[in-house]
Amino acid sequence: MPRAAATPEDLAHWLARSALGDRAAFERLYEATCGRLFAVVLRIQRDRGLAEELLQEVYVTVWHSAGGFDAARSQPLTWLSAIARNRAIDSLRRAAARPAAPTEALDTDTLEDERPGPAELLQRALDRQLLGRCLEELAPPQRQSIALAFYDGLSHAEIALHLREPLGTVKAWLRRSLQALRGCLDRSH
């Protein structure tokens, strides 16, 4: 049965209650956000077992640092997603070696795996008003670099490998795309 989507105000309220030790509020928060955060973790850490473990760590951290959430500075979902992403990216560092070649996994953009690839996800994000408009302004390879880094947690070297471009070029693309995005987003606000 689909639940009504929680509003940012709901999430902020449950976070505040969690900071006070309210377990029921924490459970509501989990129910409303676990699907999203699991998806974020799973994009980056593709080992499901590890991803489940990471998701537990994410919510344990959320419970303990809920008091640090400041509604004036962050959107609740942004704050939660940042914790999930950081934990997932750290897990890539911890793993002795990344499972298989990421380039191989990325070719599933179109087949096997029904999950949308980074390019398709970015396309969906493009449909979203402001950020989308700003992403549209980037040259395609630069856009792709951002998608590979953001959605799949690829490092500079892995992006270079995937796009078959020199490492220096990829670093410069990424740096410039982020600057351009910032310029566009800040201008429009």
Add this chain to the structure above:
Amino acid sequence: MDLRKPERAEALAAEYVAGTLRGGARRRFEALRSRHPELDDAVRRWEQRLLPLAEAVPPEEPPLRVWRGIERRLWLATPQPATGSRWLRAWQAAAGVLGVAVLALALLLAQAPAPPVIVVLQGTGAAADFSGGFVAGIGGDGRSLVARPLQPVAMPTDRVLELWAVPPEGSGPPRSLGLLRADGPTVLSRDRLPPTLLRGGAAALAVSVEPPGGSPTGTPTGPVVYAGALRL
């Protein structure tokens, strides 16, 4: 990492949020971020800019065992004997002292039905700069707790004090009771207190130094600077 140039700090914050800042550089950046509020602000701004991208990822429901695991980690202590000896040493060092502060607390708790239990937490010497002590009063029904420093403790701005209930040796890891004010009394919310606090659930109280918001792991990560045995 040279952060004197604002554009350099900005670029690093961007790569951090995009996910391409990796390995040692990522760790160093995180350490710097906790000490430099302007870097933290830059990260927050980048999160506001980029994280909406994550909304395009279709949600995926995790299996129920994930929630069960979270509940277990947060609220059900599982035996972790490895941490025992350090804790035992920390609180064994403590002994009873002090009259005035204890009396003041006893008055604060006078409305509780059973006589309050008073715990004196003394400096363990685990870190310099933490002199004095804390005194904690637990309502006789185990449903309220007030703790106060004997004298205000000067805290670094990026550190907080966290209070822990330490179970008898061998019966599990310490359990967080909440953050403590360093400059005055803290009244802990009653639903943070384990119901067994005064019924054998805790052998001692201890205070550790933690990052803002408290220990990120659920067990103490910083030095245990005050400790006191719970004598019933």
